[in-house]
Amino acid sequence: MRSLPMKTTLAPLAMLMLLLAGAGCKVDDASVISQAADVHKGLQPAVMDDPQLANYLQTLGNRIITAAKQAEAKHIGPDSHFQTDQSTAWMFQNMKFHFVNSKTLNAFTTGGEHMYIYTALFEQCQTEDELTAVMSHEFAHVYCRHVQQGTQRQYAIMGAAAAAGVVGAAVAKDNRVAGATAGAGVGAAAAGFLGMGFTRQDEDEADKYGFYFFMMGGWDPNRFADFFKRMIDMGYDKTPEIASDHPSLANRVENAKRRISELPKDYTKWKKPNTATPEQFAALKQRAKDLGAKMPDDASLQKAQQLLAAFPSCVSSTDNQPEQVQARKQIQQNVDAQQKSK
Numbered sequence: 041m042r043s044l045p046m047k048t049t050l051a052p053l054a055m056l057m058l059l060l061a062g063a064g065c066k067v068d069d070a071s072v073i074s075q076a077a078d079v080h081k082g083l084q085p086a087v088m089d090d091p092q093l094a095n096y097l098q099t100l101g102n103r104i105i106t107a108a109k110q111a112e113a114k115h116i117g118p119d120s121h122f123q124t125d126q127s128t129a130w131m132f133q134n135m136k137f138h139f140v141n142s143k144t145l146n147a148f149t150t151g152g153e154h155m156y157i158y159t160a161l162f163e164q165c166q167t168e169d170e171l172t173a174v175m176s177h178e179f180a181h182v183y184c185r186h187v188q189q190g191t192q193r194q195y196a197i198m199g200a201a202a203a204a205g206v207v208g209a210a211v212a213k214d215n216r217v218a219g220a221t222a223g224a225g226v227g228a229a230a231a232g233f234l235g236m237g238f239t240r241q242d243e244d245e246a247d248k249y250g251f252y253f254f255m256m257g258g259w260d261p262n263r264f265a266d267f268f269k270r271m272i273d274m275g276y277d278k279t280p281e282i283a284s285d286h287p288s289l290a291n292r293v294e295n296a297k298r299r300i301s302e303l304p305k306d307y308t309k310w311k312k313p314n315t316a317t318p319e320q321f322a323a324l325k326q327r328a329k330d331l332g333a334k335m336p337d338d339a340s341l342q343k344a345q346q347l348l349a350a351f352p353s354c355v356s357s358t359d360n361q362p363e364q365v366q367a368r369k370q371i372q373q374n375v376d377a378q379q380k381s382k
């Protein structure tokens with residue numbers, strides 16, 4: 041799969057722009073789903089196209105989604121999930137978890153039907169629990185409709201898509217976009233994206249509900265914070281929380297401990313065996329590493345990886361890792377050059 045012709049992406053984007061220009065600060069699910077599908081076209085070259093890896097990830101994802109469905113039935117979730125005017129059925133139907141080939145340590149969702157687990161993160165996971173804690177967190181962003189909550193983030197992702205070349209010409213030629221971004225056009229949209237991700241509150245909330253999905257999906261809640269602990273050990277928690285848009289990793293670990301202490305005594309009734317044995321898990325990691333190394337390192341993969349590197353972080357307490365900064369700078373330059381050539 042390669043980037044599709046512009047015509048296929050212009051219509052939903054133009055519709056989204058009209059909607060954003062006219063509406064307040066929220067967008068509806070249909071817009072986010074279609075936008076996420078557009079962004080996915082730019083990321084597709086980095087998706088690990090291997091049935092064994094894909095099936096494993098989706099099996100884990102389906103356990104999380106089933107748990108979230110049970111949570112919904114018990115009315116567990118924020119107000120943004122229980123809106124009366126929009127169905128949540130889509131969140132439990134066509135959701136796709138993807139392994140993407142990237143050297144960046146991250147996981148991300150564009151808020152629609154796609155969630156991305158970077159292979160560099162998978163490589164660092166020592167257990168299935170660590171991997172599924174991150175996946176539950178990503179699904180919780182979707183469940184809580186965090187992307188739908190603010191246009192800033194909408195522009196952010198759109199800017200990223202434009203930069204990836206998926207929708208570049210379509211966005212730049214659409215005057216409504218320039219109007220909607222205070223006359224500054226797609227450059228501003230991309231610039232907005234550079235400093236924009238989920239807010240600290242969003243991250244907290246995604247941890248809160250991710251924790252429940254993780255437990256109700258059958259994993260041990262005492263393991264939920266293991267990956268954050270590993271990241272602290274790797275030196276990812278150097279920025280004081282006050283100077284960051286993200287919760288510190290230490291706080292995320294503390295919050296998980298507090299949530300465990302608040303659980304009813306019979307919480308172990310949810311526990312199920314892990315999907316993969318430790319040996320199988322190690323073999324899957326090795327498979328991802330081997331197949332990743334064999335993927336043709338062409339321009340489309342590099343473009344997708346640049347975008348993956350630039351996305352805001354869901355697992356680090358800072359959004360200023362050197363490669364992230366570098367990727368954003370390059371994307372900004374590409375967008376500027378694209379603008380000048382018009």
Ligand SMILES: [Zn+2]
Nearest residue numbers: 238243246354
């Ligand atoms: Zn997050």
